[in-house]
Amino acid sequence: MDLTYPPDAEDFRSEIRAWLVDNLPGGWFDDDFSMTPDQRAAFDTEWTAKLHEGGWICASWPTEYGGKGLSTIQNVVLAEEFARAHAPMRGDFFGDTLVGPTILQWGTEEQKRFFIPKILSGEIAWCQGFSEPNAGSDLASLSTKATRDGDEWVIEGQKVWTTQAQYADYCFVLARTDPDAPKHRGISYLLVPMRQAEIEVRPIVQPDGSAEFNEVFFNGARCPVDAVVGGVNNGWKVAMTTLGFERGSSATVSYRRFERELDQIIDLARANGRIDDPIIRQRLAAQWSRIQLMRINGLRTLSATLSGSKDPGVQALSALNKMIWSETHRDTMELAIDVLGMDGQILAGSTDDEFIAGIGRRETKRDYPASPLQVSFFFSRSETIWGGTAQIQRNIVSERVLGLPREPRPGDTDH
Numbered sequence: 001m002d003l004t005y006p007p008d009a010e011d012f013r014s015e016i017r018a019w020l021v022d023n024l025p026g027g028w029f030d031d032d033f034s035m036t037p038d039q040r041a042a043f044d045t046e047w048t049a050k051l052h053e054g055g056w057i058c059a060s061w062p063t064e065y066g067g068k069g070l071s072t073i074q075n076v077v078l079a080e081e082f083a084r085a086h087a088p089m090r091g092d093f094f095g096d097t098l099v100g101p102t103i104l105q106w107g108t109e110e111q112k113r114f115f116i117p118k119i120l121s122g123e124i125a126w127c128q129g130f131s132e133p134n135a136g137s138d139l140a141s142l143s144t145k146a147t148r149d150g151d152e153w154v155i156e157g158q159k160v161w162t163t164q165a166q167y168a169d170y171c172f173v174l175a176r177t178d179p180d181a182p183k184h185r186g187i188s189y190l191l192v193p194m195r196q197a198e199i200e201v202r203p204i205v206q207p208d209g210s211a212e213f214n215e216v217f218f219n220g221a222r223c224p225v226d227a228v229v230g231g232v233n234n235g236w237k238v239a240m241t242t243l244g245f246e247r248g249s250s251a252t253v254s255y256r257r258f259e260r261e262l263d264q265i266i267d268l269a270r271a272n273g274r275i276d277d278p279i280i281r282q283r284l285a286a287q288w289s290r291i292q293l294m295r296i297n298g299l300r301t302l303s304a305t306l307s308g309s310k311d312p313g314v315q316a317l318s319a320l321n322k323m324i325w326s327e328t329h330r331d332t333m334e335l336a337i338d339v340l341g342m343d344g345q346i347l348a349g350s351t352d353d354e355f356i357a358g359i360g361r362r363e364t365k366r367d368y369p370a371s372p373l374q375v376s377f378f379f380s381r382s383e384t385i386w387g388g389t390a391q392i393q394r395n396i397v398s399e400r401v402l403g404l405p406r407e408p409r410p411g412d413t414d415h
Helices: 007-023 037-054 072-084 093-106 109-121 235-248 255-272 278-307 312-345 372-383 390-401
Strands: 126-129 145-149 152-159 170-176 187-193 199-204 213-224 354-356 360-362
Touching: 007 037, 007 072, 072 278, 093 109, 093 126, 093 170, 093 187, 093 235, 126 213, 152 170, 152 187, 170 235, 187 213, 187 235, 255 278, 255 312, 255 372, 278 312, 312 372, 312 390
Parallel strands: 126 170
Antiparallel strands: 145 152, 145 170, 152 213, 170 187, 199 213, 354 360
């Protein structure tokens, strides 16, 4: 790894720092800064408007579609400075990180002109319609179907674990458009309006009372025939692009939220005396080491990207990134509950809305006020699953990156 930021990138860093100082609330950088729930809600609204006005939302997107056209290194510097200041970027993960870049890469000019400005302005909120009850890790087994009816697609089927579906205006949906084609080749990627009577959304309530996951039922829902991204029956390739954005984003800064969370756990261990337990102390040190390895691997990935390296080892690290951070976070949160001990079985949170770093705002039950650490523990259980399970990630890296023999499938026979 040989990564030295060029002088113009450091000049850009200074520009970002100055903008943050000028636009964040007074006292933001003080150790004792805090906001009431009402102040936080007002800040969220005002901050999104400031980000849009400053051009910092999806700033790497091409200028002709409303972005700043930032280079890779400039975009990294932008993310680093926002993370350093604990300043939130706009939280539309599905629009900014997933479907927006996918439309830019695969969409028609008409799709780009219509959707990209609305994503940047926040006019359209999105959800992701991929997983189904019988098509999770084996996504290509999906059974939701879209049948053409004149100038529209008619969609029938069910999706599950659809985050924020109850708030979304559009869903990017994988549906089978050719039932006779091999399962990877008969799928299309559709942009489906959510505000129609033929779509039913049922929230899945979690133990802490939050319900960002949903079941979604398409009962004859419709979208225009030109709402296909990347061509009819080409949805698998398009979807792999989307999952690549999900799994590979923020490699050089994502470790910071885990680092901050571990610092809280260490402070807790000091306060309740668990730091004197040699096993707990060793586990804390091990998690600190794993988080630092995440930081180093992120820098290696960036260095390789900037240099155009084709080193298989670096490519494997990039592919493994999602698996590494999700399993690290799961183990860290299990450690947090062990540090809490029996106190971890007591609800220790506030009855107000909680804002959890890396997770966002979660409205908990009044009679189930979980603390931020408890909420993060619950959430970490899902992180090794969404965006590709850790087990599937290992298969992908071993077979497609390292060239190892394919894992035997059910029905395989020796010859």
